[in-house]
Amino acid sequence: MIESAIEALVIVLDPSRIVFILLGVMIGIVVGILPGLGGPVGMSMLLPFIFGMDPYTGMALLIGMVAVIHTADTFPSVLIGVPGSSGSQATIMDGYPLAKKGDSGRALGAAFAASLVGGIVGAFILFIVIPVGRPIVLSFGSPELFMMSLLGISMVGVLSGKAPIKGIIAGLLGMLIGTVGGAPAVAEYRFTFDWIYLYRGIPLAVFALGLFALPEMIDLLAQRRTISSTGTLKGSRIKGIKDVISNKWLVLRSSALGTLIGFVPGLGGSVVDWISYGVAKKTLKNTEGFGHGDIRGVIAPESANNAKEGGTLIPTLLFGIPGSGTTAILLGGLILLGVQAGPSMLTTDLPLTLSIVWTLALANIFGALLCLLLTNQISKLSIIKPDKIVPFLLIIMVVGAYQSTRHWGDLIVFIIIGLVGWSMKHLDWPRAPLLVGFVLALSSERYLHLSMSRYGYEWMYQPTVISIGLVIFFIVASGLFFNRRPKKIEG
Amino acid sequence: MIKNQSFKKLMVAPVVISGAMATVASGVNADDHNFFSDENVEILIPFSAGGGTDTLFRYMQSYMSEHTPGNPTFQILNVPGGGSVLGANEYVILKEPNGYNTLATSASTTIPFMIGQESVEYDLRDMQPIIGVPNGVVMYTSPDSGIEEATDLQNPSEELFLGATSPTGIDVMTLLALEVLDVKDNIEIIFGYEGAGASRTAFMQGETNLDYQSGSSYQNNVTPLVEEGSAVPLFSYGFLGEDGDIVRDPAFPEIPSVKEVYVDMHGGEPSGKAWDAYKVFVGVVNGLHKTLWLHADAPSEAAEDLREGAIATINDEAFIEGGADVLGGYTPLVGSELEAAINALAEVDESTLEWVRTYLEEEYDVTGLK
Numbered sequence: 001m002i003e004s005a006i007e008a009l010v011i012v013l014d015p016s017r018i019v020f021i022l023l024g025v026m027i028g029i030v031v032g033i034l035p036g037l038g039g040p041v042g043m044s045m046l047l048p049f050i051f052g053m054d055p056y057t058g059m060a061l062l063i064g065m066v067a068v069i070h071t072a073d074t075f076p077s078v079l080i081g082v083p084g085s086s087g088s089q090a091t092i093m094d095g096y097p098l099a100k101k102g103d104s105g106r107a108l109g110a111a112f113a114a115s116l117v118g119g120i121v122g123a124f125i126l127f128i129v130i131p132v133g134r135p136i137v138l139s140f141g142s143p144e145l146f147m148m149s150l151l152g153i154s155m156v157g158v159l160s161g162k163a164p165i166k167g168i169i170a171g172l173l174g175m176l177i178g179t180v181g182g183a184p185a186v187a188e189y190r191f192t193f194d195w196i197y198l199y200r201g202i203p204l205a206v207f208a209l210g211l212f213a214l215p216e217m218i219d220l221l222a223q224r225r226t227i228s229s230t231g232t233l234k235g236s237r238i239k240g241i242k243d244v245i246s247n248k249w250l251v252l253r254s255s256a257l258g259t260l261i262g263f264v265p266g267l268g269g270s271v272v273d274w275i276s277y278g279v280a281k282k283t284l285k286n287t288e289g290f291g292h293g294d295i296r297g298v299i300a301p302e303s304a305n306n307a308k309e310g311g312t313l314i315p316t317l318l319f320g321i322p323g324s325g326t327t328a329i330l331l332g333g334l335i336l337l338g339v340q341a342g343p344s345m346l347t348t349d350l351p352l353t354l355s356i357v358w359t360l361a362l363a364n365i366f367g368a369l370l371c372l373l374l375t376n377q378i379s380k381l382s383i384i385k386p387d388k389i390v391p392f393l394l395i396i397m398v399v400g401a402y403q404s405t406r407h408w409g410d411l412i413v414f415i416i417i418g419l420v421g422w423s424m425k426h427l428d429w430p431r432a433p434l435l436v437g438f439v440l441a442l443s444s445e446r447y448l449h450l451s452m453s454r455y456g457y458e459w460m461y462q463p464t465v466i467s468i469g470l471v472i473f474f475i476v477a478s479g480l481f482f483n484r485r486p487k488k489i490e491g
Numbered sequence: 492m493i494k495n496q497s498f499k500k501l502m503v504a505p506v507v508i509s510g511a512m513a514t515v516a517s518g519v520n521a522d523d524h525n526f527f528s529d530e531n532v533e534i535l536i537p538f539s540a541g542g543g544t545d546t547l548f549r550y551m552q553s554y555m556s557e558h559t560p561g562n563p564t565f566q567i568l569n570v571p572g573g574g575s576v577l578g579a580n581e582y583v584i585l586k587e588p589n590g591y592n593t594l595a596t597s598a599s600t601t602i603p604f605m606i607g608q609e610s611v612e613y614d615l616r617d618m619q620p621i622i623g624v625p626n627g628v629v630m631y632t633s634p635d636s637g638i639e640e641a642t643d644l645q646n647p648s649e650e651l652f653l654g655a656t657s658p659t660g661i662d663v664m665t666l667l668a669l670e671v672l673d674v675k676d677n678i679e680i681i682f683g684y685e686g687a688g689a690s691r692t693a694f695m696q697g698e699t700n701l702d703y704q705s706g707s708s709y710q711n712n713v714t715p716l717v718e719e720g721s722a723v724p725l726f727s728y729g730f731l732g733e734d735g736d737i738v739r740d741p742a743f744p745e746i747p748s749v750k751e752v753y754v755d756m757h758g759g760e761p762s763g764k765a766w767d768a769y770k771v772f773v774g775v776v777n778g779l780h781k782t783l784w785l786h787a788d789a790p791s792e793a794a795e796d797l798r799e800g801a802i803a804t805i806n807d808e809a810f811i812e813g814g815a816d817v818l819g820g821y822t823p824l825v826g827s828e829l830e831a832a833i834n835a836l837a838e839v840d841e842s843t844l845e846w847v848r849t850y851l852e853e854e855y856d857v858t859g860l861k
Contacts, residue, residue: 044540044569051553141698182572184683188858189610199610200572320712321692329540335816336549340711446683453681454652454698 001131008354012362017060021359024064025366031065031085032072033378035209035393035400038085039069039326047333055337055352062333063359066326068367070305071115075371075378078107078298080393082213086204087305089435090273092212094290094297101293108375109240110295111302112368114251117244118303119364121255122262122310127357129263129314130346137315140264143459146447147468148264149440152271154472155278163430170424171433177202178441184449197409206401206414207438213397214418215425220386237375243295250280250296251303258304262311262324274436276304282475310360317345317353526590526792527561534783535586536595537578539571543708544597544781547624547817554810559800563591574660575600580612588786590793593621595783598661598705598776605775605839606847607861608659616837617787619794622801623824623832626780627706627740628664628728631713634720636700641725641752644674651678653701654690658682658855663847664776665703666855667769668728668749671761675854694722703728705780706742707819726752731774731835742820764846771843778832779824801825 011017024046031042042065050058073084078095091111098107129136140148153171180191181201192198244251254276261272280300281287290297315321320341322328334341345353401414424431451459459465534552536545545567552565570578579600586592596615604611632638637648644651655662662682669675678701684690687704691712694702704713706727716722729748732738737750749769753761783801785794802825804810811818824832851857 040540047540047549048552048567051549138696141693141696182574184685199577319692319695321688325539328542332540332542332546332549335546338813338816340816342712343715446685449683450681450693450698453683454679 004350005127005354005357008351009358011056011351012060012355012358017057018362020057020060021064021363022366024061024066025068025363025370028065028068028363029072029367029370029374032069032088033075033084035076035080035082035084035213035397037400038073038087038205039066039324040329042066042069043326043329043333047329047336050333051336053337055334055339055349056355058333058337059352059356060359062330063356064363064366066309066330067119067306067360067363070302070309071112071119071364071367071371074108074111074115074298074302078104078111079379080213081216082393082397083208086208087273087308088301089208089212089432090277090301091298093277093432094292094294096216097291097293098295098298103293104379105237105375106240106243106295107298108379109237109372110243111240111298112237112371112375113241113244114254114299114302115306115371116364116368117251118255118258118306119309119368120361121252121303122259122307123357123361123364124310125256125259125307126310126313126360127354130318130353130357133314133318137263137319137321139464142447142450142454143462143465144468145264146444146451147465147472148261149444149447151468151472151475152275152436152440153444154475155271155275155436163428166429167433170429170431171437174434174437174439175441175444176437177207177434178438179445184442184446195409197407201442202413202417202438203401203410204439206410207417208435209397209401210414210417211421211424211431211435214414215422217390217394217397218418218422219425221390224386237372240295244299247296247299250284250299253283254280254300254303255307258307259311261304262308263314264311271436271439272308273301273305274432276300278475306364310357313356313360317341317356318343524560524796526790526796527559527563530561530563530591532559532563532565532591532593532797533568533586534565534593534595535568535570535578535582537570537572537575537582537600538597540567540569543705543817544575544595545569547781548595548783550814550817551622551804551810554804554807555797555800558803558807560796574603574657576603576608576610580610583613583786586786588789590785590789592789593783593785593797594618595781597781598626598664601776601779601782601836602660602663602772605772605844606659606663606851607844609859609861615784616833618784619787619789620779620829620833621783621785621794621797621825622804623779623782623829624818625730625778625821625824626819627730627742627777627821628703629706629709629713629724629740629743629746630665630668630701630703630726630728631709631717631722631724632702633694633697633700634723638701638725639723641672641747642755644672644677644725645756647677649700651701652699653678653680653703654684654693654699655680655682656684656686656690658851658857659859661687661776663851664728664769664772666851667765667772667847670765670850670854671749671769672753672756705819706740706821707817710742710819711816728773728777730777731770735770737770737773764843765850767840768843768847768850771839772847774832775836775839778835798825 027042031037046062046065050061069085070087073088074091076082076084077088077091078099081092081096083089083092095107098104180198182189182199189199257276257279258272261275277297277300280296281290284296312324312327316327316331320331322331331341339349339352402410421431534548536548538544549567556562556565570581575597579594579596582594601615604613604615636651638644658666681699684693687708690702691704693699713722717724724746727740727743727746727748729737729740729750737748739748750761805823805825848860852860
């Protein structure tokens with residue numbers, strides 16, 4: 001393995017391939033920064049170009065792009081409060097308040113350093129797991145996948161802060177909205193009112209952008225303030241990097257968690273950051289500041305969502321089972337390059353597999369460095385007056401939302417969800433549970449249906465199911481319990 | 492005689508002029524292949540990027556571009572959703588029939604049309620086919636199901652679980668096959684898997700012990716399993732031969748077809764409504780598994796040029812060799828073979844389709860069929 005790894009590194013370090021990694025990184029940064037675009041969009045853009053390339057170069061380009069999206073998507077999340085991609089929403093919770101205090105440099109510095117470490121950890125875990133990954137991937141059947149979805153949903157309680165009832169209702173409402181469209185198991189359409197646009201359900205990008213981005217834009221204009229309330233930029237990136245070093249265990253834990261979640265196909269990359277955020281909030285001390293600008297609330301999701309990419313590649317490369325929308329397209333790219341995902345990735349194509357691992361690590365490094373360099377320039381966005389910046393941002397967001405299906409329904413849904421999000425914001429209802437419920441509705445229903453069809457009720461007795469169930473129970477119980485304590489302190 | 496001479500002189504002018512016009516006209520015809528020069532052709536793929544249909548046509552893109560007169564650039568537009576029905580609907584409703592918009596379909600698009608799903612707005616019998624890629628289907632089982640060959644399905648010793656997606660898509664062929672063989676009641680069919688990839692995963696995980704894959708997918712993904720002993724091929728769905736009967740899949744000559752299995756199980760030749768329906772579906776779906784179409788009312792010039800491109804593409808050795816994986820060893824259909832396959836679709840007996848609809852409604856509680 002080691003010789004093959006070194007051989008692969010030599011191949012990757014070939015100058016012509018480095019060029020492609022850098023090209024991929026730059027495209028990934030643009031895709032990450034523009035809200036509403038995400039991995040699948042970037043992949044579809046690059047696919048036509050890789051045809052005819054040799055596999056190493058093609059992968060350098062594709063992986064280079066994928067690795068960096070979750071590094072660069074922090075820019076809009078921190079600076080504007082708008083998710084740069086679906087994996088970056090949790091970062092907004094603490095990153096945006098930091099920017100409002102004028103501390104955006106610190107938030108970004110910490111985020112990029114965390115992303116860097118997260119990406120490398122993800123690549124490293126990928127490297128270790130590959131030889132032994134097959135049995136692990138195979139052990140995640142429908143019951144286990146259902147329990148993982150349930151785990152994601154249980155995060156709702158944690159994310160609700162002090163109002164668990166509101167959080168639960170929001171989560172349930174989110175799940176209800178998630179059922180719009182085709183049913184997973186039967187040829188039925190729900191809540192589509194015969195409008196062809198809704199047959200596919202509400203696209204995630206539209207939902208997320210509407211829920212979080214539009215309310216921010218409205219408020220910025222209404223309150224006539226710049227994002228940074230102090231009007232100046234403070235906060236050094238170095239401080240942010242130091243924060244990461246002093247929280248190194250958090251970074252490593254979150255990265256490992258991110259890789260694990262990415263590895264479970266079907267869970268969806270868009271909950272990785274929430275789960276990591278929720279777990280951090282539960283397991284760290286003094287987390288009352290979470291949601292108001294605690295730097296750890298930035299570090300945890302950022303390391304997780306970069307590490308996730310390494311995780312999603314495990315089932316993708318070993319089995320040809322895509323772990324996310326991005327890897328689904330990556331598989332198509334592999335075929336175009338003449339490579340078949342599956343057992344051959346460990347035998348005849350091992351050098352290519354290892355070159356993918358190296359590219360992932362290298363791209364994360366390049367990407368983080370580039371982003372750190374660009375921080376000062378891009379941060380200036382947060383001190384521009386709202387009446388200049390909001391129209392510009394609104395157009396980018398609307399175009400981003402429209403990318404989902406290129407149907408005017410995108411715009412209508414965007415506005416409606418945006419108004420709902422704005423109301424929730426001002427009525428103090430937590431929006432994160434709404435999003436989590438929405439994202440996990442389809443997969444949890446599908447896997448529950450499959451588990452019941454296949455096993456009746458027996459699947460509930462399997463050991464993995466029970467262990468995940470205990471974790472969920474623990475999380476929910478401590479969430480309810482935890483919420484009683486502040487009242488005692490106040491009383 | 493003078494009259495004749497005058498007459499001849501009179502005649503010369505019109506003749507010369509007509510001859511000149513004819514020459515000019517034929518001169519225009521000679522470089523008539525201008526329809527696609529400097530143009531873009533869009534291929535609407537009603538699936539998300541990375542899937543089988545998407546990969547196939549992305550592979551074909553550059554060859555078609557090279558070989559189609561005018562050398563247009565082919566661009567892919569992915570419109571997933573509704574099991575490919577939505578994208579196909581969008582093509583016929585929203586895309587202009589100007590000859591620059593094409594549609595790629597797969598069996599998942601064809602079958603809802605054939606069984607008359609209400610949401611289908613397209614009529615494949617109207618459209619102009621450009622190239623079709625056949626694909627077979629193979630059913631296989633795991634070694635611990637106790638099934639060693641297909642006839643064992645009649646008396647299984649273990650519970651059999653088959654992973655499927657929905658009784659309105661590509662699975663219809665499987666349902667008909669099982670009905671023909673009369674083993675449906677011995678198998679628990681689990682619907683709800685997100686496609687053939689997911690059901691294959693479930694098979695590998697041991698969640699199901701029976702699965703089927705398209706020929707190209709079987710070659711790439713299941714053959715290695717067979718070689719290492721964790722999968723056992725049972726039968727192929729076969730193809731419709733020239734005499735209208737089911738023959739073995741040419742890509743899997745050693746695997747028996749459904750027909751042979753029936754004969755082994757029940758003694759005589761298969762017959763009846765289910766069998767007729769099965770043959771129809773195999774003929775249309777396997778014969779034309781993935782197809783590229785042009786609108787019915789698109790200019791015939793466009794169809795001609797595209798078809799020329801298609802013929803040249805499949806005669807290009809590099810295309811066939813480089814595409815071994817995506818084509819799965821099947822030769823694409825163009826020209827008269829393609830015509831014959833399309834005619835089979837157009838000539839499908841309405842009463843057979845009626846029977847299939849009733850069958851699906853009664854046995855599988857399907858709703859929403861016209």
